[in-house]
Amino acid sequence: MPLEKKQPEQDPEDAKICRLQDLVGYHLRRASVFDLQGAVSALEPANTRPVPMSVLLSIIETPGISSAEICRALGMQRANIVPILAELEERGLFLREADESDQRIQRLFPTRRGEEAAAAWLALVSEHERSMLRRLTAEEQTELRRLLAKIWQQDGPKQG
Amino acid sequence: MPLEKKQPEQDPEDAKICRLQDLVGYHLRRASVFDLQGAVSALEPANTRPVPMSVLLSIIETPGISSAEICRALGMQRANIVPILAELEERGLFLREADESDQRIQRLFPTRRGEEAAAAWLALVSEHERSMLRRLTAEEQTELRRLLAKIWQQDGPKQG
DNA sequence: GCATAATGCTATGTCACATAACAGTCAATC
DNA sequence: GATTGACTGTTATGTGACATAGCATTATGC
Numbered sequence: 207m208p209l210e211k212k213q214p215e216q217d218p219e220d221a222k223i224c225r226l227q228d229l230v231g232y233h234l235r236r237a238s239v240f241d242l243q244g245a246v247s248a249l250e251p252a253n254t255r256p257v258p259m260s261v262l263l264s265i266i267e268t269p270g271i272s273s274a275e276i277c278r279a280l281g282m283q284r285a286n287i288v289p290i291l292a293e294l295e296e297r298g299l300f301l302r303e304a305d306e307s308d309q310r311i312q313r314l315f316p317t318r319r320g321e322e323a324a325a326a327w328l329a330l331v332s333e334h335e336r337s338m339l340r341r342l343t344a345e346e347q348t349e350l351r352r353l354l355a356k357i358w359q360q361d362g363p364k365q366g
Numbered sequence: 367m368p369l370e371k372k373q374p375e376q377d378p379e380d381a382k383i384c385r386l387q388d389l390v391g392y393h394l395r396r397a398s399v400f401d402l403q404g405a406v407s408a409l410e411p412a413n414t415r416p417v418p419m420s421v422l423l424s425i426i427e428t429p430g431i432s433s434a435e436i437c438r439a440l441g442m443q444r445a446n447i448v449p450i451l452a453e454l455e456e457r458g459l460f461l462r463e464a465d466e467s468d469q470r471i472q473r474l475f476p477t478r479r480g481e482e483a484a485a486a487w488l489a490l491v492s493e494h495e496r497s498m499l500r501r502l503t504a505e506e507q508t509e510l511r512r513l514l515a516k517i518w519q520q521d522g523p524k525q526g
Numbered sequence: 527g528c529a530t531a532a533t534g535c536t537a538t539g540t541c542a543c544a545t546a547a548c549a550g551t552c553a554a555t556c
Numbered sequence: 557g558a559t560t561g562a563c564t565g566t567t568a569t570g571t572g573a574c575a576t577a578g579c580a581t582t583a584t585g586c
Contacts, residue, residue: 273534288534357502
């Protein structure tokens, strides 16, 4: 056996992580907080917040969806969607309709007002995103979205 | 003036965002939550959490840093670092030393135990990251970190 | 028919995070 | 050189998102 230095740990890529900045999770967290603050500010004039917007968008993208299905899709707790739906309903943005064959389930359908509101909210958030991502090329933005989706859409039993 | 269709909005790239999945912020949030849960679980055996780890790493990376400087670097509130420092100090992971020329400031220095603990914590989080990013190539991981850093390190007066 | 599970919901706890205010110290200005 | 303002570390406290536990109702499997 030749007297070489012992094998360099494992991979050559496996440079030891020793600084906070080396952790993807650190940047993930900082970027997420940065985005969230901007999104909240952007939605303030519309008097709503990111999660209610996401819930309304779920109803619009999948008319007839149930609240439990929304919770699974968005990864939230059934208990927490109740006041959100209550407020969206009070604002006349969707309607509840009893399921024909299962009396436990409420099917949710967007109203015309709901679709208009969602479009307006999306425009506000889109403007915020354009500002947030202005230093990234269109290709980088697409790549970023793809990589992020690859992270959280792996072994979880649900996605959306 | 020629009778063409009016200019296609703005850019050709400017495809109207109309779904939740089109928003980078949505994936950012989901990925961040995914990572955070994993990081918290990974650090559980060491009886610590992501933020205290980040604080300790800040002290190690910049010996003599003050608590206010850590707060600016990590984007946290001065009030919230107090119990974190108290616990790290109680575990003997760093020492406070009075600044020579400014009696308001405590300079923080890591102990030997602190450096060992931080290395162990980083190893736990690194293992979590390796699992989280296993579907990404090394190049994709580097690119992701670069793009994320570009997002949150823009107009804020501080970074770190 | 009975056990199991799902839905929508209420009540409640927890925990991260922000705000407000404080005393002590420093620096700048008049 | 007294005063004003700013910064440090700290305490106390609020707030708001989120999870847990449990409920009545309904559906489904053996």
